[in-house]
Amino acid sequence: xxxxxxxxxxxxxxxxxxxxxxxxxxxPKSTLSGRVVYEGKAIGVRNNGPQLELWQDGYxxxxxxxxxxxxDGSFSVSLFDGEYKLVRKGDSPxxxxxxxxxLVQVKGxxxxxxxxTPYFTVTNESFQKNNxxxxxxxxxxxxxxxxxxxxxxxxxxxxxxxxQVQRELRVDANLANVAFGQPTRIVGELPDNLxxxxxxxxxxxxxxxxxxxxxxxxxxxxALK
Amino acid sequence: xxxxxxxxxxxxxxxxxxxxxxxxxDDWFDRDSKSLxxxxxxxxxxKLLTSLVANYYDRMPTLHGVFNTxxxxxxxxxxxxxxxxxxxxxxxxxxxxxxxxxxxGLIRDLNLSLENIDQFSTQLxxxxxxQYKAELRFIRAFVYFELVKRMGGVPIxxxxxxxxxxxxxxxxxxxxxxxxxxxxxxxxxxEEIKExxxxxxxxxxxxxxxxxLALESRAMLYAASIAKYNNLMASPITTAGGEVGIPAxxxxxxxxxxxxxxxxxxxxxxxxxxxxxxxxxxxxxMLNKKTGAEVIFAKDFVTSLKxxxxxxxxxxxxxxxxxxxxxxxxxxxxxxxxxxxxxxxxGTLHDKNGAGNYVAYQNINDIFANKDARLFGTVIYPGTSxxxxxxxxxxGVATWGANGAYxxxxxxxxxxxxxxxxxxxxxxxxxxxxxxxxNTGFYIRKFVxxxxxxxxxxxxxxxxxxxxxLGEIYLNASEAAFExxxxxDARTYVNKLRERAGFPANSISNLTMDIIRNERRVExxxxxxxxxxxxxxxxxxxxxxxxxxxxxxxxYGLYAYRVVRPGHADDGKYIYERVRPARFRKARFFxxxxxxxxxxxxxxxxxxxxxxxxxx
Numbered sequence: 064x065x066x067x068x069x070x071x072x073x074x075x076x077x078x079x080x081x082x083x084x085x086x087x088x089x090x091p092k093s094t095l096s097g098r099v100v101y102e103g104k105a106i107g108v109r110n111n112g113p114q115l116e117l118w119q120d121g122y123x124x125x126x127x128x129x130x131x132x133x134x135d136g137s138f139s140v141s142l143f144d145g146e147y148k149l150v151r152k153g154d155s156p157x158x159x160x161x162x163x164x165x166l167v168q169v170k171g172x173x174x175x176x177x178x179x180t181p182y183f184t185v186t187n188e189s190f191q192k193n194n195x196x197x198x199x200x201x202x203x204x205x206x207x208x209x210x211x212x213x214x215x216x217x218x219x220x221x222x223x224x225x226x227q228v229q230r231e232l233r234v235d236a237n238l239a240n241v242a243f244g245q246p247t248r249i250v251g252e253l254p255d256n257l258x259x260x261x262x263x264x265x266x267x268x269x270x271x272x273x274x275x276x277x278x279x280x281x282x283x284x285x286a287l288k
Numbered sequence: 289x290x291x292x293x294x295x296x297x298x299x300x301x302x303x304x305x306x307x308x309x310x311x312x313x314d315d316w317f318d319r320d321s322k323s324l325x326x327x328x329x330x331x332x333x334x335k336l337l338t339s340l341v342a343n344y345y346d347r348m349p350t351l352h353g354v355f356n357t358x359x360x361x362x363x364x365x366x367x368x369x370x371x372x373x374x375x376x377x378x379x380x381x382x383x384x385x386x387x388x389x390x391x392x393g394l395i396r397d398l399n400l401s402l403e404n405i406d407q408f409s410t411q412l413x414x415x416x417x418x419q420y421k422a423e424l425r426f427i428r429a430f431v432y433f434e435l436v437k438r439m440g441g442v443p444i445x446x447x448x449x450x451x452x453x454x455x456x457x458x459x460x461x462x463x464x465x466x467x468x469x470x471x472x473x474x475x476x477x478x479e480e481i482k483e484x485x486x487x488x489x490x491x492x493x494x495x496x497x498x499x500x501l502a503l504e505s506r507a508m509l510y511a512a513s514i515a516k517y518n519n520l521m522a523s524p525i526t527t528a529g530g531e532v533g534i535p536a537x538x539x540x541x542x543x544x545x546x547x548x549x550x551x552x553x554x555x556x557x558x559x560x561x562x563x564x565x566x567x568x569x570x571x572x573x574m575l576n577k578k579t580g581a582e583v584i585f586a587k588d589f590v591t592s593l594k595x596x597x598x599x600x601x602x603x604x605x606x607x608x609x610x611x612x613x614x615x616x617x618x619x620x621x622x623x624x625x626x627x628x629x630x631x632x633x634x635g636t637l638h639d640k641n642g643a644g645n646y647v648a649y650q651n652i653n654d655i656f657a658n659k660d661a662r663l664f665g666t667v668i669y670p671g672t673s674x675x676x677x678x679x680x681x682x683x684g685v686a687t688w689g690a691n692g693a694y695x696x697x698x699x700x701x702x703x704x705x706x707x708x709x710x711x712x713x714x715x716x717x718x719x720x721x722x723x724x725x726x727n728t729g730f731y732i733r734k735f736v737x738x739x740x741x742x743x744x745x746x747x748x749x750x751x752x753x754x755x756x757x758l759g760e761i762y763l764n765a766s767e768a769a770f771e772x773x774x775x776x777d778a779r780t781y782v783n784k785l786r787e788r789a790g791f792p793a794n795s796i797s798n799l800t801m802d803i804i805r806n807e808r809r810v811e812x813x814x815x816x817x818x819x820x821x822x823x824x825x826x827x828x829x830x831x832x833x834x835x836x837x838x839x840x841x842x843x844y845g846l847y848a849y850r851v852v853r854p855g856h857a858d859d860g861k862y863i864y865e866r867v868r869p870a871r872f873r874k875a876r877f878f879x880x881x882x883x884x885x886x887x888x889x890x891x892x893x894x895x896x897x898x899x900x901x902x903x904x
Contacts, residue, residue, distance in 0.1 A: 111381075126889045154880045154903035213522060228834040228877060272522030275829060275880035275903075 095147075095167065096139035097175040099157070101206070105136040106156065106181055107266070107279035109226040113155035115177065118148045118164070134224065135281060142169050149177060156271070156278035157181045158207060181278050182210035182271035187246070188280045190265045192287060195258060198250045201267050201280070205243045214270040214277070215241050217249040219257060223282055225264045231257055253287075262286045331408035337420055340401065344427050345494075345587070347394055349434040351387055353816030354587060354753045355598035355735065357616050360814050364832060365623045367843040367872050369727040370601065370616030378843075379873035381834065384904055387438045387819070388885040391431065392445065398428045399448050415487075422484035426495040426503070429477045433507050436470040437820055440532035440884045440901060444473055463897040466530035468538055471511035475545060478504045489557070492586050493752075498556050499585040502756035504549035505764045510824050512542030512771065517826040525826075525883050531899050532884055543768045550765035558584060558758045560788045567790035568664025572733055574759075576751050584756040591739075595748035603743035604668060604679050604731045605702075605724065606715035610744045615716075617814075618728040619667045621844040621866065627660040627810050632795055635659065637846065639864040646694065648861035652682060652848050655864055661790035666813050668731035670714075670848045675738045680714035681729060683847035686863055688856070696849055696865060708852060710860075718847055720870050727869035728845030734814055759785060759811050767804050775799060782807055823883055834877025841875040844868055879903075 098105040099115075115130040117140065130149075132138050147167045153159035157179035167175060188201035199217045215236035218225050227233075234251040241247050249267075257263050262284050268277035330336050352359030361368040361377050368377040401424050409417050428446075435442045443462035451460060465473070478500045488496035511534060518524045519536035526533030561574035561582035574582050589595055601616045608614045621637075628635045637655055641647050649655050653671025656663065668674055670681040684698035685706050699706075699713035702725065706712040717725040737749035762785045770778035779799045785807070786795050796803060808821055822828035832841050845867050853859045881903035892898045 124890075124893045126893075152903065159903075211522060228875065229836060231837075233835075233837075 091141045091143045093142050093144050093169050094139055094172045095142050095169050095175070096137070096172070097177055098135075098137045099132070099179050100136070100176045101157075101179060101181050101184060103176075106179065106184075107281055108132045108134055108136055108156065109228060109276060109279065110134045110224045111228075112226070113276050114152060116150040116152055117142070117167075118150065119145060120148070134226065134279070144170050149175075151177070151179055154275050155179075156183075156269075156274060156276045180206060182207045182274065183212065183269040183278055185267050185269055185278065185280050188267055188283075190283055190285050192285055195253045196250050197253065197263070197265055197285060198248060199265065199267055200246055200248050202246055203241055203243055203269055207271075210271045210273065212238055212241065212269070213272045214238075214268070215247065215249070216268045216270075216277075217251050218266045218268060219251055219253070220264045220266075221257070221260065223264055223284075225266050225282055226279060227268060227277055231263075258287075261288050327404060327408045331404050332411040334412070334416060341420065341423055341427075341494075344394075344398065344401075344424065348427060348430055348587070348755070349389060349391060349394075350816055351389075351434075351438070351819060352814075353755075355596045356816075357598060357601040359816075360617055360732075363818055364620060364840055364843065364876055365809075365813055365818060366617045366619045366732070367727060367869065368616065369618040369869075369871070370613060370724060372723050375871055375873075378871050381874060381877040382832075382879065382882045384881055384886040385888070386882055386885060388888065389434055389438045390442075390888060390891060391435075392443075394431055395428065395445055396448060398424050398431070399446060402428075403448060418484045419487055422481035423488075423495055425477050425481050426485065426500055429474045429500075430503060432470055433474055433503065433510075436467060436474075437510065437823075438885050439887065440527075441465045441467040441470050441530065443895075443898075444470060461895040461897050464529070464531040464899055467514070467532055468511065468530070468534045471507060471534075471542070474507050475504060492583055493588045495585065498553050498558070499756060501549045501553050501556075502584050502761060505546050505553065505761055506756070508542045508546035508549065509764050509768055510820065512539045512546060512768070513824040514826075515539035515542060516771065517824065521826050525880065525902050527899055527902060529899055532902055540772065543771045547765055547768035547772065547774075550761050550768065553584070553758070553761045554765065557581065558761075560758055560762075560785070562788055567661035567788070571662045571665025571789065574665075574757075575735060575754060576737060578752060582758050583752070583754045584758065584761075586752040586754045588752045589750040591747060591750040595750050597745065597748050598735055598751075599737045599739075599742040599749040600745055602732050602736050604674050604716055605726070606680055607674060607677060608743060609741060613724060614743070615725050615731060617732045618718075618726045618843075618845070618869075619730040619732055620728060621730075621846050622840055623809070623813060624656075624663065624667055624669065624730060624846065626806055627663040627666075628806075630658045630660065630790055630792075632791075637864070639846070639866065646686075646863040646865075648851060648858040648863050650861055652850075652862045654862070655848075660786075660810060662810055664733070666732070666734045666810070668733045670729065674731075674733065674736075679716050679731070680711070681716045681718065681726070681731075681848065682711055682714035682850060682862075683718050683729065683865070684713050684849050685710075685852045686849040688853045694849075694851075694863065696847075706850075706852065708854075710850060710852075718845060718869075720867065726845075727871050728843065729847050730845070732814065754815070759788075760815075760817070763804065763808050763811060766799075766807075767801075770799060770801065770804060778804075785811065822878075826883070828878040828882070829880060832876035832878035834875050834879075836875045838875060841877065842868060843872045 117128040130138050130140050148164040149167050150164055151160040184204045184206055186202050190197055190199050217234045218230045219232040220230045232251055232254055234249050236249045264282050265285055266282050267280045270277045360366055368374055402421055405417055405421055441464045444465045445462055449460045482497045482500040485495055485500055486497040488494045515534040515536055516539040518533055524533055559581040561580040563580055564570035564573050600610055600613055603614045605614045625635045625637055638647055656669050668679055684696055686694040686696050689695040702713055703715040704712045718729040719725050737751040741747035742749040762781045766778045766781035783794050783796055822831055835841055847865045847867050848862050851858045851861050851863055884901040886904035
């Protein structure tokens with residue numbers, strides 16, 4: 064009798080175990096990673112700023128999978144294998160292409176470069192420290208012919224996360240002096256709270272009027288001592 | 289034998305039963321249900337209809353209004369100083385869905401009621417039917433206004449949508465109307481019903497003729513400013529189908545309609561509340577007491593019947609009557625500084641002189657002297673009182689350090705005295721990083737009831753929520769007149785409102801849009817206007833730019849310190865330090881995408897005709 068009871072208990076317990084496994088979904092194992100690029104060069108963005116969206120067809124209800132960026136323009140998402148549509152959303156430093164989707168085949172770990180068309184780019188940037196100021200030399204290029212320039216700005220910060228939101232100093236360029244394709248210069252006087260640090264981080268940001276987000280250059284560490 | 293006996297019994301029982309049922313047939317089977325109300329009963333009984341309408345009034349939507357303590361701490365006027373579990377309000381950014389509103393359940397209920405009154409209300413008089421329908425249509429217009437404010441053009445549904453089981457749901461899928469079409473719909477509805485609502489002109493809690501006009505005044509002003517300011521943006525926010533964005537040439541028409549509605553209200557039976565000679569207390573009483581002729585339409589509360597806990601949430605710490613909570617809304621320094629001085633100068637507080645040295649004041653409230661009286665009515669600042677008791681707001685003491693600068697120290701416990709005597713840190717803080725005590729050095733006075741036991745959970749507060757009041761109408765009129773080029777009228781309206789706040793007559797001689805915008809901020813603080821105002825002027829992304837260095841986007845506080853510096857002229861006086869409270873973590877950041885909230889994917893899945901909002 065006792066044996067019977069025990070075996071029954073074991074039988075029921077094993078049923079429970081089976082049930083558990085049956086109910087759970089397997090976590091996605093594949094990774095889609097990549098960068099947003101223009102002419103092969105990654106585009107810098109604001110930390111916690113622009114996003115891409117992934118969509119998948121074939122299900123009755125659709126819902127977007129948000130794709131977040133690192134500030135150097137790279138991203139990675141955990142996904143199931145399958146075919147996805149990647150959407151370049153508005154309010155980004157590049158053209159909105161909401162209907163012109165990028166088809167992505169995800170199988171195992173997949174890497175893609177997402178081509179985008181920024182309104183403006185900044186090239187040939189270099190930063191120098193002279194006494195208590197940082198000067199930045201760079202070239203602003205207009206990529207989208209109809210875009211209008213709103214701000215060209217130099218950012219200095221204490222941390223590697225430096226942008227429009229997180230920063231210690233912001234210096235605006237005089238837009239009248241910004242000629243596309245020609246060298247531009249911004250000089251920023253180091254404020255008291257930065258002067259005595261070992262190093263600061265610098266970055267150039269350019270904003271088009273049509274978007275709330277800036278195109279940023281890569282963050283550069285500048286030794287002060 | 290046994291069987292026959294049994295049969296007899298059964299026979300007798302059956303006979304008895306059948307006779308019973310036939311006798312009382314009518315009573316027993318045709319009784320009215322005690323748990324169901326039929327359509328014929330409901331739509332013909334004025335008492336039942338009134339309670340139905342009351343339900344709809346109660347469901348009128350709001351974003352930060354109707355004593356929404358949390359919502360009031362999500363903008364630049366205040367931060368959250370309550371329990372730490374909601375500190376996310378100090379550490380978040382407006383999501384794509386911030387302010388999303390899509391309550392077609394309420395719209396359907398209203399449409400159903402309108403249709404059922406037509407169908408079933410045979411025993412009501414024509415006048416009664418008209419009256420109820422006008423009320424329902426007012427609430428429906430109010431809901432559509434809330435929808436268009438937050439989402440842009442939405443599907444205009446004015447009838448019940450009933451599925452016919454044909455397998456084809458397309459007749460139920462209504463596309464979005466253009467943004468201006470929704471505003472036009474609201475205006476048309478209100479124009480049609482306003483005379484029917486005149487029967488309620490004596491009521492402040494049911495929509496009357498002037499309530500309809502007040503909604504017109506507000507809605508038309510919103511439409512006009514979107515038409516104007518959206519098109520002044522470097523790149524206007526629009527959709528190809530006009531679901532978002534109003535053509536610029538419609539602005540004048542809307543401003544004219546708004547001004548006309550405002551003028552009719554100002555010529556009506558209302559008056560600016562002016563019953564207390566103390567202008568500051570008068571401004572507080574205006575919303576706290578249910579007397580006077582200022583409030584046009586309110587959501588009322590009654591002790592022991594329908595109450596709210598705004599006083600429990602926000603009472604000054606040392607005046608708490610309950611054992612938990614207090615001090616949740618901490619008004620910001622930028623709000624305090626937006627109140628001008630009575631001599632007309634800008635409201636920036638003079639905490640330091642031109643050389644960057646602290647200015648010492650004899651009394652702790654001297655720095656706030658000669659401010660717009662509305663500051664007293666809105667904010668509790670150091671040196672004032674509430675419910676007849678002085679508040680104890682003092683951050684600590686300032687001692688003169690060896691390095692030739694003031695050193696600020698706060699007491700380990702609230703209300704302690706300093707070693708050399710005198711108060712160290714007040715019973716009401718402020719504290720830099722604590723809960724249930726002000727973090728900015730200010731408390732909210734507006735809307736916090738001073739009734740006995742109002743801040744207890746057992747009794748709770750019963751002051752009412754003003755949906756519309758005359759003060760706003762003056763500002764609506766002033767803004768519309770200003771935009772229409774009627775500068776003299778615009779100045780008259782705003783000056784009249786400022787007189788009530790203690791300013792001398794004609795205090796503004798050169799009116800600008802910035803002055804009107806600031807007047808709206810100070811007059812209507814915490815009344816669920818600021819978020820929408822900044823949106824419709826298209827400056828929200830500039831004011832709340834997410835920048836950690838921007839005193840408008842970051843909530844700052846002002847901490848008062850008592851100087852302990854024996855032998856010096858400033859000993860015993862007070863100096864003030866601007867601080868960024870530790871609990872305030874992330875600057876307010878309004879993105880372009882927030883001008884119109886995203887529409888839920890669920891809604892788009894169900895109705896493929898819905899166009900997405902820009903940037904979503």
